[in-house]
Amino acid sequence: MRRTLAIVGWMVVLLVGASSRAQEPERAPTAAERFEQLSPEQKEALRAKLREFKALPQEEQKRIRANLERLQRMSPEERERLRANLSDFNRLSPGERQLLRERFGEFQNLSQERKAELRKRMREYLRAHPERREQMRENLRRWRQLSPEQRQELRDRMRERRRR
Numbered sequence: 001m002r003r004t005l006a007i008v009g010w011m012v013v014l015l016v017g018a019s020s021r022a023q024e025p026e027r028a029p030t031a032a033e034r035f036e037q038l039s040p041e042q043k044e045a046l047r048a049k050l051r052e053f054k055a056l057p058q059e060e061q062k063r064i065r066a067n068l069e070r071l072q073r074m075s076p077e078e079r080e081r082l083r084a085n086l087s088d089f090n091r092l093s094p095g096e097r098q099l100l101r102e103r104f105g106e107f108q109n110l111s112q113e114r115k116a117e118l119r120k121r122m123r124e125y126l127r128a129h130p131e132r133r134e135q136m137r138e139n140l141r142r143w144r145q146l147s148p149e150q151r152q153e154l155r156d157r158m159r160e161r162r163r164r
Contacts, residue, residue: 035043053061071079089097107115125133143151 029037035046038046053064056064071082074082089100092100107118110118125136128136143154146154
């Protein structure tokens with residue numbers, strides 16, 4: 001998984017970065033022209049990544065190709081957002097990255113309704129005033145410190161309040 005992310009990351013950086021440095025405004029340079037613009041070190045790194053890519057199972061290669069095609073269809077703004085997200089991800093510690101991967105896997109296994117609910121809550125959180133967001137983070141910290149019994153008791157009390 002980590003190797004696959006590294007391969008995709010390199011390909012994204014090289015493809016997006018090279019395509020943003022077009023020589024002529026009328027036409028975008030070809031892949032061969034972009035390759036020739038790379039330094040010898042970048043060329044060798046790309047060749048090594050290509051060898052790694054070819055060593056992957058066919059299904060994994062197809063998945064990566066589909067992701068690259070999707071990347072090429074993105075607008076420049078979407079690509080820049082993706083590049084920023086990848087940069088943020090790479091700044092995380094290995095433990096944080098692993099936790100993020102696990103949480104993403106858990107999210108993928110949720111029902112469509114639950115995913116929609118979580119997305120809605122995240123939008124509300126992001127739209128909230130910074131002081132409100134800090135209060136929400138503090139509530140989450142306190143929630144995580146509660147025992148399962150205390151959490152259930154709190155849920156029960158909240159349900160009771162809503163019924164009134």
